[in-house]
Amino acid sequence: DDESGQAAFDAVIAADSRIEPRDWMPEDYRRTLIRQISQHAHSEIIGMQPEGNWITRAPSLKRKAILLAKVQDEAGHGLYLYSAAQTLGITRDEMTRQLIDGKAKYSSIFNYPTPTWADMGAIGWLVDGAAICNQVPLCRASYGPYARAMVRICKEESFHQRQGFEILLTLMQGTDAQREMAQESVDRWYWPALMMFGPPDDESPNSARSMAWKIKRFSNDELRQRFVGMLVPQAEALGVSLPDPTLRWNAQEERYDMSEIDWTEFHEILAGRGPMNAVRIQNRRNAHEDGAWVREAAVAYARRQALKAER
Numbered sequence: 001d002d003e004s005g006q007a008a009f010d011a012v013i014a015a016d017s018r019i020e021p022r023d024w025m026p027e028d029y030r031r032t033l034i035r036q037i038s039q040h041a042h043s044e045i046i047g048m049q050p051e052g053n054w055i056t057r058a059p060s061l062k063r064k065a066i067l068l069a070k071v072q073d074e075a076g077h078g079l080y081l082y083s084a085a086q087t088l089g090i091t092r093d094e095m096t097r098q099l100i101d102g103k104a105k106y107s108s109i110f111n112y113p114t115p116t117w118a119d120m121g122a123i124g125w126l127v128d129g130a131a132i133c134n135q136v137p138l139c140r141a142s143y144g145p146y147a148r149a150m151v152r153i154c155k156e157e158s159f160h161q162r163q164g165f166e167i168l169l170t171l172m173q174g175t176d177a178q179r180e181m182a183q184e185s186v187d188r189w190y191w192p193a194l195m196m197f198g199p200p201d202d203e204s205p206n207s208a209r210s211m212a213w214k215i216k217r218f219s220n221d222e223l224r225q226r227f228v229g230m231l232v233p234q235a236e237a238l239g240v241s242l243p244d245p246t247l248r249w250n251a252q253e254e255r256y257d258m259s260e261i262d263w264t265e266f267h268e269i270l271a272g273r274g275p276m277n278a279v280r281i282q283n284r285r286n287a288h289e290d291g292a293w294v295r296e297a298a299v300a301y302a303r304r305q306a307l308k309a310e311r
């Protein structure tokens with residue numbers, strides 16, 4: 001019953017153990033996980049588009065092969081995450097429907113355009129870098145299927161981040177025009193990457209509960225700080241500057257001082273009014289509709305195999 005279920009659940013959380021799909025869990029815990037995991041899955045799937053934009057225009061065969069593999073990894077991440085969400089009682093069809101109807105959230109970062117090749121470097125370095133900071137602690141999330149999916153995803157994200165860093169490093173060692181292209185791209189992606197961690201702690205309605213349930217292990221601002229701390233020496237190694245003139249280490253408070261993030265821009269994007277929101281959803285909807293015959297064929301095939309097995 002609910003009472004003994006709640007007690008068992010509380011004990012698992014207190015012991016830092018894992019909740020598994022068949023365990024009793026509070027309805028709000030289930031709902032929160034479905035919300036976060038489905039948003040995360042949608043982010044991976046929508047996140048294929050900004051980079052997909054450069055696959056046919058990558059500057060060499062090698063760069064094209066690497067980019068193609070990275071975008072395929074993102075599809076894989078989306079699929080593990082949809083599977084993890086399905087263990088909570090929502091179907092992939094429902095999640096897809098919410099996404100293509102424009103009712104689901106996915107990371108704000110994927111609503112920006114990718115006009116230059118350097119954006120492939122900046123996405124790898126900054127976007128995958130932010131993703132790693134956010135996701136490494138999720139490997140210890142209290143829900144087993146999510147935590148386990150995160151382990152493999154994080155390994156692949158680390159590789160993605162290194163490849164982005166290497167693209168920028170190559171550009172920074174190139175011509176003046178290439179260095180300018182790299183810097184201009186870092187200037188565009190830096191602030192949106194900081195927004196990936198979500199609103200400031202005092203405006204984050206879900207944080208306290210998700211931390212008590214040990215889904216989140218650190219607050220949005222803590223992870224944002226950790227990310228900036230990781231970027232500073234890497235920016236120096238690259239020879240790019242971070243576009244925040246007030247950024248400096250505050251030894252007394254042991255944190256970085258930084259300029260205020262433009263939260264109006266963040267909220268506009270969440271409301272669907274970012275530069276690429278409509279395009280991203282339209283592309284996803286088209287891909288879903290164009291792929292209907294594949295799903296139908298797969299269902300017909302599965303039905304025939306089942307009939308054969310019966311005979």
Ligand code: FAQ
Pocket residue numbers: 035036039040041043044047048074105106107108109123127128131134195196197198199203204205206207210216220270
């Ligand atoms: N964008 O109360 P909180 C990747 C929403 S990495 C859009 O703080 P929470 C890899 C939030 O959902 C990107 N919405 O919420 C890759 C909530 O709305 P709701 C994906 C945002 O959940 C790289 C409301 O604001 N990673 O894909 C954002 O405690 C390159 C209030 O916020 C993940 O999803 C945002 N940036 O903390 C792929 C990581 N921030 O749902 C391709 C897992 C907040 O109440 C290429 N997720 N919101 O209507 C998380 O860790 C958390 O959900 C946070 C938000 C930290 C994102």
